[in-house]
Structure formats: structure tokens, C-alpha cells
Amino acid sequence: MGTIEVRTNVIKRNGREVDFHEDKIKNAIxxxxxxxxxxxxxxxxxxxxxxxNIAKRVANSSHAVNVEDIQDMVETGIMEMRCYEVAQKYVxxxxxxxxxxxxxxxxxxxxALIDQLNEEVKQENSNKNPVINSTQRDYxxxxxxxxxxxxxxxxxxxxxAHEEGIxxxxxxxxxxxREHNCDLINLEDMLENGTVIxxxxxxxxxxxxxxxxxxxxIVAQVASNQYGGQSFSLAHLAPFVDISRSKIRKxxxxxxxxxxxxxxxxxxxxxxxxxxxHEVKSGIQTxxxxxITLMTCNGQAPFVTMFMYLDEVEDERTxxxxxxxxxxxxxxxxxxxxxxxxxxxxxxxxxxxxxxDEDNIxxxxxYYYLTELAAKCTAKRMVPDYISAKVMKELKxxxxxxxxxxxxxxxxxxxxxxxxxxxxxxxNYIKGKHKYYGRFNQGVVTINLVDVACSADxxxxxxxxxxxxxxxxxxxxxxxxxxxxxxxxxxxxxxxxQHGALARLGKGEKIDPLLFDGYSTxxxxxxxxxxxxxxxxxxxxxDPNGKEFALKVMKRLNDKCAEWKASENIDYSVYGTPLxxxxxxxxxxxxxxxxxxxxxxxxxxxxxSYHVHVTEEIDAFQKLKFESDFQxxxxxGAISYVEVPNMQTNIxxxxxxxxxIYDNIMYxxxxxxSDYCECCxxxxxxxxxxxxxxxxxxxxxxxxxxxxxxxSVARRTCGYIGTQFWNQxxxxxxxxxxxxx
Numbered sequence: 001m002g003t004i005e006v007r008t009n010v011i012k013r014n015g016r017e018v019d020f021h022e023d024k025i026k027n028a029i030x031x032x033x034x035x036x037x038x039x040x041x042x043x044x045x046x047x048x049x050x051x052x053n054i055a056k057r058v059a060n061s062s063h064a065v066n067v068e069d070i071q072d073m074v075e076t077g078i079m080e081m082r083c084y085e086v087a088q089k090y091v092x093x094x095x096x097x098x099x100x101x102x103x104x105x106x107x108x109x110x111x112a113l114i115d116q117l118n119e120e121v122k123q124e125n126s127n128k129n130p131v132i133n134s135t136q137r138d139y140x141x142x143x144x145x146x147x148x149x150x151x152x153x154x155x156x157x158x159x160x161a162h163e164e165g166i167x168x169x170x171x172x173x174x175x176x177x178r179e180h181n182c183d184l185i186n187l188e189d190m191l192e193n194g195t196v197i198x199x200x201x202x203x204x205x206x207x208x209x210x211x212x213x214x215x216x217x218i219v220a221q222v223a224s225n226q227y228g229g230q231s232f233s234l235a236h237l238a239p240f241v242d243i244s245r246s247k248i249r250k251x252x253x254x255x256x257x258x259x260x261x262x263x264x265x266x267x268x269x270x271x272x273x274x275x276x277x278h279e280v281k282s283g284i285q286t287x288x289x290x291x292i293t294l295m296t297c298n299g300q301a302p303f304v305t306m307f308m309y310l311d312e313v314e315d316e317r318t319x320x321x322x323x324x325x326x327x328x329x330x331x332x333x334x335x336x337x338x339x340x341x342x343x344x345x346x347x348x349x350x351x352x353x354x355x356x357d358e359d360n361i362x363x364x365x366x367y368y369y370l371t372e373l374a375a376k377c378t379a380k381r382m383v384p385d386y387i388s389a390k391v392m393k394e395l396k397x398x399x400x401x402x403x404x405x406x407x408x409x410x411x412x413x414x415x416x417x418x419x420x421x422x423x424x425x426x427x428n429y430i431k432g433k434h435k436y437y438g439r440f441n442q443g444v445v446t447i448n449l450v451d452v453a454c455s456a457d458x459x460x461x462x463x464x465x466x467x468x469x470x471x472x473x474x475x476x477x478x479x480x481x482x483x484x485x486x487x488x489x490x491x492x493x494x495x496x497x498q499h500g501a502l503a504r505l506g507k508g509e510k511i512d513p514l515l516f517d518g519y520s521t522x523x524x525x526x527x528x529x530x531x532x533x534x535x536x537x538x539x540x541x542x543d544p545n546g547k548e549f550a551l552k553v554m555k556r557l558n559d560k561c562a563e564w565k566a567s568e569n570i571d572y573s574v575y576g577t578p579l580x581x582x583x584x585x586x587x588x589x590x591x592x593x594x595x596x597x598x599x600x601x602x603x604x605x606x607x608x609s610y611h612v613h614v615t616e617e618i619d620a621f622q623k624l625k626f627e628s629d630f631q632x633x634x635x636x637g638a639i640s641y642v643e644v645p646n647m648q649t650n651i652x653x654x655x656x657x658x659x660x661i662y663d664n665i666m667y668x669x670x671x672x673x674s675d676y677c678e679c680c681x682x683x684x685x686x687x688x689x690x691x692x693x694x695x696x697x698x699x700x701x702x703x704x705x706x707x708x709x710x711x712s713v714a715r716r717t718c719g720y721i722g723t724q725f726w727n728q729x730x731x732x733x734x735x736x737x738x739x740x741x
Contacts, residue, residue, distance in 0.1 A: 010058075011066045011588065020058050020065075025051040025074060032078075032090035040085040042078070050077035066592055142173025149175045153484075158477045165589025166470065168446040168582050169477055170525070174227040178488040180520070182228030182404035183440035183502055186426055187236040190218055190500040193427040197221055197495065207247060211240040212283035216290040222501050223294075223302035225493035228441065229405020231305040231353075234325050235312035236437075241280065241321035248275045277324070284328045292337060292347045301349050307402035308384065309355040310367060323367055326354075330373045334380050339712060346674040346714040348721045352377075352384035353402055356662040375654040378670050379647040382714065382721055385639065385669040388662045395632060395666055401436040403667070406578055408523065408637040410439050411571045415517040423513045424503035438502050439519055443481035445474045446525030446577040448586050449553065450606050453535035454594040463536060467553070471524075471560050475572075478522050482570060486512055518571045523636045524561055525577030527586065528606040529553070530613045534599040542612060542626060550610070554633035561636075573636025576609030580717055583608070584729025603736070604729040609638065614733055620644070620740040621660055628665040640668045641716060642740040646684070647672055653741065669716065671737075676712040679705040686713050688735040696731045 010020050029047050042050075054073045058065050071094055078087040149172045150159045162169045171181070194203045197217055205211040215237065222230050249272045256263055292301050308326045313319050333352065336344040354374045360367040374384055392400050397412040404410065413434035415423070422429040424438050447470050456463035490497035490505040497503050497511055505511065514520055532553070533539060533546040541550040554574070561572035579586070583605040590601040607613050610630035612623050620642035627640040647654050647670070654670065661668045675686040680703035689699045691706075698713060699706045714723050715734055726734065 022051050022055045025054055032086050035089045036085045042083050046081050145176040146173045165586050166451050170444040171227050179226050181441040181443045182408050184437045185232045185501050186438035187232040189426050189428040196499040208240040208244040209279050209283045211237055212286045219302050219304050220294045221495040225496050229303035231402045233307040238313055238318050238322040244279050245276050248272050280328050288332055291350050305351040307353050330377045334377045341678055345712040346381045348723045354384035355387045355389050357389035361662050375651050379654050382672050386661050387667050391666040407639040408441050411521050411573055415519055420517045442520050442522040444523040444525045445477040447474050449532040450528035453532040516569050521571045521573050523575035525575045527577050527579055529610045530607040531600045574634050575636035576634040576638040579608050584727050605733040614737040623740050624665050631666050641671050643671045643737050644741040671716045674714045677705050678710040679703050
């Protein structure tokens with residue numbers, strides 16, 4: 001009998017996906033067979049039969065099969081032939097191989113990274129190029145840190161649950177170091193009161209352009225001392241516009257006096273404003289280009305967000321200057337940046353967030369022109385994203401502030417009201433005023449809700465018991481994150497803890513007070529609400545019954561966070577996890593544990609947080625309205641999106657969605673398309689197709705180009721825009737997305 005051809009891949013232990021080869025099965029059986037006496041041996045036909053049966057099972061699988069699963073099949077196949085002695089030898093051989101592998105758990109993973117073979121890790125982050133040395137160096141260090149974390153730093157039950165995909169302990173590759181996740185930079189304090197960068201004193205800038213330069217240096221330093229995103233406000237740059245105005249005006253007067261020109265006030269003012277606009281343009285261009293060309297020590301551009309909120313400044317003059325800055329940011333983002341071929345493309349960073357408010361949401365509002373410009377920018381470049389001032393103030397106790405990175409929100413300030421005071425020793429602290437800049441998130445652990453439902457096997461009573469057990473496991477893991485930061489001295493990251501980004505503590509001073517009283521948050525993430533409902537009720541959470549159940553689950557998560565917070569004085573908060581590579585990991589784990597279940601485990605991804613499933617037909621307004629109920633129960637972070645076609649010729653439709661966001665949901669975005677093929681110049685949507693082996697690849701619909709190095713593709717991945725392509729799980733999710741408009 002001939003060897004069966006199988007095209008399904010096998011997932012090796014180091015994450016690499018390889019072709020299945022039946023001959024390897026036969027060779028393994030033959031090795032075990034050769035170690036027993038002739039009377040106990042399998043004959044050639046039996047060996048072939050075992051191998052053929054396994055090949056058929058692998059061929060019929062709808063997903064890549066883990067190597068451990070295949071080894072289990074081999075054991076079972078030999079036992080079915082009643083050759084127990086051979087099976088025993090095979091088990092012993094397998095055990096010895098396992099012991100050998102455990103002598104060094106990192107070698108294979110690192111080598112697979114260097115050779116670009118680890119499917120799970122090599123595209124875990126769609127903004128890190130896995131080919132370049134700095135990224136590989138970061139990934140290699142991450143493999144060592146991850147190994148140390150699993151073997152030494154974390155409890156065995158947490159590690160086991162993480163490896164089985166029951167929970168996800170985020171960023172374990174940074175856990176060995178005492179680093180936190182994300183934050184809001186107190187840029188105002190650093191610019192107004194000075195800072196220190198690389199042991200060099202940086203005093204208050206004397207111009208807007210210099211302030212922009214200093215800002216980019218601060219962002220780069222902050223990014224190199226944490227592993228998550230950071231946000232800063234353009235409002236903190238706005239006062240420097242008037243500083244430049246005064247400086248330029250003096251220069252204009254001096255020049256005109258030297259040239260014997262008339263000192264006409266109108267002319268002086270016009271010349272001043274012309275030069276000022278040029279400086280603002282240059283300053284914003286500096287931020288744009290420096291931030292996307294900077295590369296931090298972890299092999300990527302800083303994950304940075306710029307916040308645009310007009311009412312964040314108090315006086316009218318500064319507000320108009322802030323509007324000038326926002327206008328320039330939007331104009332430059334619409335233009336894009338040139339790639340190495342000189343083609344204007346969509347940059348991934350900085351991410352932009354624009355606040356919709358009374359002064360810019362209606363056509364008769366004074367700053368509506370900025371909202372129109374924002375709509376054009378969204379249609380062309382996918383940003384900005386939008387925060388509704390009206391809805392956010394309702395949900396956040398009257399306060400309005402940006403998220404940290406892509407979606408993680410701080411809890412409303414309670415330490416100010418409780419009289420805790422200026423524990424960060426910030427120089428811009430105002431007694432009694434709520435504080436958000438300088439605060440941060442300690443880290444995230446995510447519960448796989450799909451696994452809870454599958455483990456309960458549809459039994460509702462068992463579901464709630466398992467959910468509570470898993471939540472306590474998440475709590476234990478979150479405590480590990482918190483306790484890892486306890487005792488950290490400010491010296492480990494001076495830019496963060498000593499020089500104003502987050503605090504101005506003294507040398508040797510511990511950051512511990514900043515971990516309590518609500519100054520920082522810690523996040524309980526969740527994923528797969530849609531699949532959970534389908535496994536338990538047979539319907540989506542958009543069905544009334546499914547929604548009622550899903551909201552009850554969300555309430556349970558919030559109740560647990562409230563319970564932990566009351567007991568420990570730590571601000572636990574429910575967070576809609578932005579799964580990127582984890583969506584693939586969870587899907588594979590579910591398939592391995594529970595097989596293929598329609599609508600539940602039949603994809604190579606599971607749904608981010610509470611989102612409507614990407615294949616579900618629903619219009620943009622229904623989707624946003626539906627998801628707004630779940631955003632209320634994700635106070636630690638959430639963002640909703642609508643998938644739209646090319647909207648560059650339909651700006652009124654974009655504006656109508658923006659107005660709906662303002663009235664109905666706190667934080668949302670529009671996912672447009674922004675691609676380019678270097679081979680033929682096609683400027684449209686690059687599509688995803690299957691190649692001859694069944695792998696998903698990107699293909700230009702105009703010329704058929706499939707070389708990723710010769711195309712620019714930008715897609716919203718998990719709040720941020722990704723530009724470095726994605727693993728197979730996320731790629732399938734992108735392919736499956738339906739339009740909502």
C-alpha cells in the first residue's frame with residue numbers, strides 16, 4: 001500500500017508549522033519495533049496500516065494538528081494491533097525525548113525565531129518586522145524571559161492554564177523585568193517644569209518646534225522602559241504656540257526696524273502668523289517623522305497615541321492654537337508618508353484620537369471644520385478614532401480623558417477625592433483637581449470565555465462554577481503581576497519614575513504607593529463572548545437570549561473586580577482584550593481540547609472581547625448601538641469598530657457615522673482600506689486568497705503580485721493599525737470580515 005499524501009500541517013513544539021510526512025510515523029514505529037523480540041514485533045503490513053490510519057485522520061482534520069496529538073495516535077494505533085511491548089518501547093522513547101527537550105527549553109524557540117519559522121511568534125505583533133536584528137534580539141530576549149517566567153517566577157497552575165489556552169498571561173516575555181504595561185504621559189509637567197533624558201537636563205522649551213522635538217525624545221525613552229502603549233495630549237503642546245508667536249513677533253519687528261520698514265501692526269501680525277503656521281507645520285512634521293522612524297530597544301516604533309480634545313485647554317487663545325495644531329496633524333496624516341519607493345502610504349503611528357463634542361459636532365459649531373477634516377482623514381488613512389464627550393462623561397463620572405495605547409482606560413480618579421494627595425510628586429499637581437496624566441496600567445491577564453463554555457459542555461450550572469474558578473485563577477495571576485512590581489525602585493526607569501513621565505520620586509524610592517488607591521489599574525481581560533454564547537445557547541450574543549446571557553457574564557466579571565478592589569485597594573478593571581497573536585493561540589488550544597464545533601471552534605481565531613462576529617451581517621449603526629451596552633461593562637478598556645469600503649468619495653456618510661458615535665457610544669473607529677501594490681501601482685484593497693497549499697496569502701487583484709515585500713497593506717488589527725502582516729489566524733479573521741456600511 002502506498003503512502004497517503006496529506007497537506008494538513010503539523011504544529012511542532014517550537015511553534016513552527018511543517019508539512020505532515022507519513023514516513024516519519026513509520027520510522028518512529030520501526031525504531032520501537034526493533035527493540036522488542038521477534039515474537040512481539042509488528043509486521044510490515046501492520047506498521048503501514050497504523051501509519052495509513054494516522055495519515056487519514058490528519059488529512060481529515062480541518063486544522064493543523066499538534067505533534068503531541070500525532071504521538072497519541074501512534075500509541076493508540078500500536079495498542080489496537082495488540083502489540084503492547086512495542087507500544088511500551090514507543091512510550092519510553094517518547095518520555096526520554098521529552099526529558100531531553102526539557103534540559104533547555106529555549107534553544108529550539110530561539111533558533112526557530114532566527115530562521116523565521118515560528119508561526120505563532122514571528123508575526124505576534126503586526127508592527128514589528130520579524131526579519132530585522134533588533135526585533136529578533138527582542139524576541140530572543142523574550143524567549144529567555146518567558147522560559148524564566150514559566151519555570152521560576154509563576155505558579156505552576158497559572159503556567160499550565162496559560163499553556164493550555166485557558167487564560168492568557170500577557171507579555172510574559174517582559175515579566176522577568178519589573179516593567180508595567182501602558183500609561184498616559186504627564187507631558188505638561190515635563191515640558192513646563194523640565195525633565196532629564198539620558199542624564200541630561202532638558203529645560204522648558206522656548207518654542208513650539210523645540211517642544212515637539214523634546215516630545216519625541218520623551219516618547220522614545222518611555223517606550224524603551226515599558227512594553228505597552230503610551231498616550232500624550234496635544235493640549236500640552238498648545239501653550240508653546242503662543243511662546244513661539246511672541247518670539248517670532250519680536251523677530252519680525254527687529255527685522256523691519258533693521259530694514260527701515262514701517263512698523264504696521266497688521267503687517268507685523270500677518271507676517272508673524274505666517275511664520276508661526278510654518279513652525280507649527282514643521283513641528284508636527286517632526287513628531288510625525290521622528291516617531292515613525294524611531295526604533296526603540298524592542299525593535300519597533302513607539303506605540304504612541306496623540307489625543308485631540310479642544311476643551312482640555314481653558315482660555316480661548318490657547319484653544320485656537322490647539323485647533324491649529326489639530327488641523328495640521330490631520331492635514332499631514334491625510335497626505336501620509338513616503339515609503340522607500342517614494343509612494344505615499346498610511347503610517348501606523350502615531351495613533352490619533354479625536355474628541356467629538358458640542359463645539360465640533362454640528363455644522364454650525366465653531367470647530368466643525370476640524371470634524372470634516374477628521375472625516376476625510378479617516379476615509380483616507382483609518383484615523384483618527386473617536387471619543388464621544390457626551391457618552392464618556394456619563395460613564396466616567398463627568399471626566400474626559402484619553403485611553404492608554406489603543407483601548408486601555410484608567411478608572412475614574414478616586415485617590416484625589418479620598419485625600420491621598422500628590423503621591424507621584426508631580427510639579428503640575430493641583431489640589432482637588434482629578435488627575436489622569438502620569439497614571440498607568442500594571443498589566444493584563446485574559447480569561448478564555450470560550451473554554452469556560454466548552455468545559456461546561458453546555459450545562460449552565462457547571463458554567464457558572466467553572467467561570468468563578470477561572471476568575472479566581474485570573475485573580476491569582478493578576479496578583480503575580482502586581483507583586484512583581486511591588487518593591488520596584490525608581491532607578492530602574494528614571495524617565496518614568498524620577499523625571500516626570502509618571503512621577504518625580506527620589507533615587508532609591510519605591511513606586512509602591514502608585515500601585516494602590518486607584519492611581520494605577522490592573523486589567524482582567526476577556527475574549528470570545530460570541531463563541532461562548534453559541535456553545536451555551538446555540539445563538540449569537542446579538543440574539544436577545546444570547547445578549548441577556550452575555551451581559552450577565554460581563555456583570556459577573558465586574559462584580560469580581562469590585563470584590564477584589566474592595567478587599568485589596570487595587571483598581572481591578574474589566575478590559576476588552578485586543579487579541580492579536582493570542583486569537584490564533586486560543587483557537588488552536590480550543591480545537592485541540594474540544595475538536596471542531598460549528599460557530600465555536602471552527603475558525604483559526606476567536607472573537608475579540610464583546611465584538612459582533614466578523615462574519616455576522618449587521619449594519620454600522622446597529623452594531624455600534626448593540627456594542628455600546630458592552631462598552632459600559634468594559635470600564636478598563638474597550639473599542640468598537642465598523643468595517644467600511646472605500647469612503648473617500650462619500651465623506652457625508654463618514655460624518656453621519658461620527659454623529660451616531662457622538663450620540664451613542666464612548667469610543668469607536670471606522671476600518672477603511674489603505675493598500676498599495678509596488679509592482680503595478682494599484683491603489684486599492686489588496687485581497688487575501690489561498691495558495692496551492694491552503695495557506696492564506698495577500699494578492700494584488702490587479703497584477704496578481706503576492707510578494708509581501710512589494711506591497712503596502714494597512715489593517716486595523718486590535719485598535720492599532722498593523723503594517724507588518726499577521727499570522728494565519730489573524731489573517732483569516734481579516735479575510736472573513738463583512739462590511740457594515
